[in-house]
Amino acid sequence: IDFKTTMASVEFPSIFLNASGVNCMTVAEMDEMINAACTGGVVTKSATPQQREGNPQPRYYQLEHGSINSMGLPNAGFPYYLDYVTKEHAKPTILSVAGLQMSDNIELLHKIQASEYTGLTELNLSCPNVIGKPQVAYDFEETDALLAEIFSFYTKPLGVKLPPYFDLVHFDQMAAILNKYPLTHINTVNSVGNGLWIDIDTEKVVIKPKQGFGGLGGAMILPTALANVRAFRQRLNPSIKIIGTGGVTSGKDVFMHLLCGADMVSVGTALLHEGVGIFQRLTDELAAIMAEKGYTSIEDFRGKVQDF
Ligand SMILES: O=C(O)c1[nH]c(=O)[nH]c(=O)c1Cl
Numbered sequence: 001i002d003f004k005t006t007m008a009s010v011e012f013p014s015i016f017l018n019a020s021g022v023n024c025m026t027v028a029e030m031d032e033m034i035n036a037a038c039t040g041g042v043v044t045k046s047a048t049p050q051q052r053e054g055n056p057q058p059r060y061y062q063l064e065h066g067s068i069n070s071m072g073l074p075n076a077g078f079p080y081y082l083d084y085v086t087k088e089h090a091k092p093t094i095l096s097v098a099g100l101q102m103s104d105n106i107e108l109l110h111k112i113q114a115s116e117y118t119g120l121t122e123l124n125l126s127c128p129n130v131i132g133k134p135q136v137a138y139d140f141e142e143t144d145a146l147l148a149e150i151f152s153f154y155t156k157p158l159g160v161k162l163p164p165y166f167d168l169v170h171f172d173q174m175a176a177i178l179n180k181y182p183l184t185h186i187n188t189v190n191s192v193g194n195g196l197w198i199d200i201d202t203e204k205v206v207i208k209p210k211q212g213f214g215g216l217g218g219a220m221i222l223p224t225a226l227a228n229v230r231a232f233r234q235r236l237n238p239s240i241k242i243i244g245t246g247g248v249t250s251g252k253d254v255f256m257h258l259l260c261g262a263d264m265v266s267v268g269t270a271l272l273h274e275g276v277g278i279f280q281r282l283t284d285e286l287a288a289i290m291a292e293k294g295y296t297s298i299e300d301f302r303g304k305v306q307d308f
Pocket residue numbers: 021046069070071072073074098124126127128129130190191215
């Protein structure tokens with residue numbers, strides 16, 4: 001069964017990607033993603049204009065059914081990632097960028113527009129862990145203004161990374177904004193912002209930054225991720241593709257993301273725990289589910305989740 005897919009006329013040999021932030025900080029990690037079996041390519045760690053150390057450690061903690069993180073956007077800096085994605089690779093790249101304020105985002109996209117890079121870029125509007133900075137994507141007016149400014153000059157393929165929304169009216173409002181712009185895709189969901197976990201032996205929170213508040217990932221956020229994929233698929237122009245992210249640990253989870261309408265699927269927490277071998281496992285498990293159901297292509301069921 002071939003899981004290749006095309007987004008913005010870029011052909012991905014598989015539907016599987018890493019969630020930005022996992023297995024994508026260094027050239028070695030990004031090469032590992034590209035060279036791994038059953039991956040479609042690599043999404044870079046969200047790049048800021050300058051290199052960043054990020055928040056103090058411990059800033060990541062594995063929970064029984066997922067993870068909590070407040071990394072604080074550690075990354076090697078925009079030039080490092082632009083240099084990587086501009087080079088030739090065996091599979092496509094998605095350059096993720098995250099400004100710390102509006103002017104950063106505009107500056108980064110001007111640089112990409114002026115660069116040799118012709119691949120996909122993903123604007124991260126949803127980092128929950130930059131202390132003192134609210135998530136842009138929860139400010140609808142700011143998001144609209146930012147996209148209007150960007151598309152006044154940017155002509156290369158561009159998608160956005162969104163946080164989860166939890167109100168149907170917010171889905172309506174956000175989709176109405178996104179439908180105004182020639183986006184190649186959305187990537188939904190980013191971590192569920194500002195969760196908290198406690199070690200009852202020490203009676204302390206488990207991560208140091210932000211008094212223990214951090215973004216949630218992994219199995220426990222799958223229902224939220226599925227709802228966001230379905231809600232946006234129902235509302236967005238078909239020309240805007242969807243990368244489904246959040247809670248994927250098995251072929252069943254991939255199947256559910258695809259039923260909700262995802263075009264590609266990315267894996268974060270489970271990739272961190274299992275390594276890049278997970279993509280062969282997910283591929284085999286998805287293929288087995290499809291075989292059992294008599295599906296020969298993802299198009300047989302993509303977006304066809306049924307109401308009760
Ligand atoms: O703290 C982080 O680096 C981080 N952590 C996340 O869970 N999502 C993001 O978009 C980012 Cl940028």
